[in-house]
Amino acid sequence: MNIITCYKIVPEEQDIVVLPDRSLSFARAEWKIGQYDLNAIEAGMQIVEAAGGKVSALSVGDKQLENSKLKKGVLSRGPEDLYLVMDEQLENSDTFLTAQVLTAAIRKIGEFDLVICGEGSSDLYAQQVGAQLGEMLNIPTINGISKITPEGNKIIAERTLGNEIEVLEISLPAVVSVTTDINLPRIPSMKNILAAGKKPIIEWDLSAVGLQGVTKQTEVISTLAPENVERKKVIFEGESEEVIQKLFESIRKELL
Amino acid sequence: MSKVTKVWVFAEKNTALAQLCAGGRQLGEEVSALVLGTKEEAEKAVSYGADKVYWLGSSKQDKMLEDYTATICELLKKESPNLLMMQASKRGKHVAGRLAANIGTSVIVDAAGIEIAGGMIQVKHMVYGGAAFRVERALGKTTITTVGPGLFNALPEDNSRQGSVVEVDFVEPAGSVKCLERKSKKGAEVNLSAAKRVVGIGRGIASQEDIKIVEEFAGLIGAEVGCSRPIAEGVNWMPKERYIGVSGAMLKPEVYIAIGISGQVQHMVGVNQAKVIIAVNKDKGAPIFQHTDYGIIGDLYKVLPALKELIKTNNEN
Numbered sequence A: 001m002n003i004i005t006c007y008k009i010v011p012e013e014q015d016i017v018v019l020p021d022r023s024l025s026f027a028r029a030e031w032k033i034g035q036y037d038l039n040a041i042e043a044g045m046q047i048v049e050a051a052g053g054k055v056s057a058l059s060v061g062d063k064q065l066e067n068s069k070l071k072k073g074v075l076s077r078g079p080e081d082l083y084l085v086m087d088e089q090l091e092n093s094d095t096f097l098t099a100q101v102l103t104a105a106i107r108k109i110g111e112f113d114l115v116i117c118g119e120g121s122s123d124l125y126a127q128q129v130g131a132q133l134g135e136m137l138n139i140p141t142i143n144g145i146s147k148i149t150p151e152g153n154k155i156i157a158e159r160t161l162g163n164e165i166e167v168l169e170i171s172l173p174a175v176v177s178v179t180t181d182i183n184l185p186r187i188p189s190m191k192n193i194l195a196a197g198k199k200p201i202i203e204w205d206l207s208a209v210g211l212q213g214v215t216k217q218t219e220v221i222s223t224l225a226p227e228n229v230e231r232k233k234v235i236f237e238g239e240s241e242e243v244i245q246k247l248f249e250s251i252r253k254e255l256l
Numbered sequence B: 001m002s003k004v005t006k007v008w009v010f011a012e013k014n015t016a017l018a019q020l021c022a023g024g025r026q027l028g029e030e031v032s033a034l035v036l037g038t039k040e041e042a043e044k045a046v047s048y049g050a051d052k053v054y055w056l057g058s059s060k061q062d063k064m065l066e067d068y069t070a071t072i073c074e075l076l077k078k079e080s081p082n083l084l085m086m087q088a089s090k091r092g093k094h095v096a097g098r099l100a101a102n103i104g105t106s107v108i109v110d111a112a113g114i115e116i117a118g119g120m121i122q123v124k125h126m127v128y129g130g131a132a133f134r135v136e137r138a139l140g141k142t143t144i145t146t147v148g149p150g151l152f153n154a155l156p157e158d159n160s161r162q163g164s165v166v167e168v169d170f171v172e173p174a175g176s177v178k179c180l181e182r183k184s185k186k187g188a189e190v191n192l193s194a195a196k197r198v199v200g201i202g203r204g205i206a207s208q209e210d211i212k213i214v215e216e217f218a219g220l221i222g223a224e225v226g227c228s229r230p231i232a233e234g235v236n237w238m239p240k241e242r243y244i245g246v247s248g249a250m251l252k253p254e255v256y257i258a259i260g261i262s263g264q265v266q267h268m269v270g271v272n273q274a275k276v277i278i279a280v281n282k283d284k285g286a287p288i289f290q291h292t293d294y295g296i297i298g299d300l301y302k303v304l305p306a307l308k309e310l311i312k313t314n315n316e317n
């Protein structure tokens, strides 16, 4: 089975700084592979390890994609090759534009049976790209997939919803978004990381996928941190009877 | 607030539909509900506040709600409402995304506020795990957004309201996702948001076994037990319905007690409306201590048993 797994490069949440005017600064942020996209890559790897085939990784975005540590990071998790569509136009892309560019890139890659997306990106978590991508590729698409079993030219998948689990038969090619509990992503070994350096990376810009001049369909008016809730911050330290007694005294009216 | 002309609403459940219809009344001159269900259910939408109902027919055994996407899409292209609000469920978000792809827009998910300013629809929603609220607008004719529970309050049902019901023909979908089987998930429904006191369990707990220790503590103070996301999705020690935060339950309890929780923003936005926050964490530098009223830097395995004893002694006296 030929699988394409999609991922997004996102800022490390803990490095995002709230400025005095409540706007956010990413100046000091490290960038990383979206946490939930690791589940998508792992899901792809487990399928080809069980049923044969090949996993390719794909991402679209701006210059953050150039980060060689992150390229290696993706490839060290198993994919045989990596496709990137990099363009300044794709900075802060919205989900429609992202899906549009992924569609064009996948058409250019050519043969595939299954596209796997993470449940949502770690930064915006709109949970939209998989559904939009499937629709644009005009193939079956579904979200919330927590188990995949390949079966010839289709897959049998479990989908976890609020209070039920659906067992689905999905004809291929298809696009699925997987949940975070579908697997535990592997930690690459030193050997994997070294091998990753030798794998092919194919880089395109928007015009290479025939999309020069495409723009976003939404406009951001403002992005502001919420007002802080003031807390008392009475902090005790230690585990002795005395300390815990003190803690108890100050919280007893909350507990009893 | 000024209004737009046409607002459409779509929900899986009646409670959500009633809220969306009420929201529609605030935002639009004319509210249309898309209803998949019996004729009676379609008519019911009028009593919730819809002026018009697009009746998609009774739900069929061999069809999934997702199979109606093409049907809705055709209507959407023909009628171009200003706003389509969908229930923010997994299904709702999926269908919304597919509709958006067809009409050339992005869905603005999980609306925390919808306003109309200068004739334009602006949707506020959380980004960066709750670190910020973003106000965004769609540039196309139709804005699609998903709305969670509680943004709008349902209006009292009014059976004297008049509205029209339009039957919609089914459009056969192109692709094929077939539902072979539905299994109901075990586990009782929990309603964390109703609890006055909530104890949250984080990765500081060493094993599934040890959850008992926290449950006993919670029992003593009459609190519900919730958890951080990795406890429910990752190690899967607790049901998903119990995890708190931006992608889980959003709470407003009197007291929240975080046990072995580091206090990442994605978790904290789910509890920062609590009146009092208490934390137990062995790491002095854990971000949770920036958001607590009372905290203790210590091992939960020592702190909790000692606290339990103190509460018991106190209860006896």
Ligand SMILES: Cc1cc2nc3c(=O)[nH]c(=O)nc-3n(C[C@H](O)[C@H](O)[C@H](O)COP(=O)(O)OP(=O)(O)OC[C@H]3O[C@@H](n4cnc5c(N)ncnc54)[C@H](O)[C@@H]3O)c2cc1C
Residues within 6 Å of the ligand: A035, A121, A122, A123, A125, B129, B201, B202, B203, B204, B205, B227, B228, B229, B230, B231, B243, B244, B245, B246, B247, B248, B249, B259, B260, B261, B262, B263, B264, B266, B267, B270, B280, B281, B282, B283, B286, B298, B299, B300, B301
């Ligand atoms: C898009 C996105 C959405 C997310 N949504 C949510 C969400 O809705 N809810 C959510 O909870 N998370 C969410 N997360 C995950 C979130 O970023 C954190 O990873 C998560 O909240 C951390 O859980 P934790 O505090 O239990 O674990 P950790 O961060 O691992 O913290 C464990 C803590 O336990 C302490 N500890 C360890 N042993 C002991 C001991 N013996 N005694 C006392 N303390 C101890 C440690 O010092 C540490 O601070 C989301 C992440 C992303 C990317």
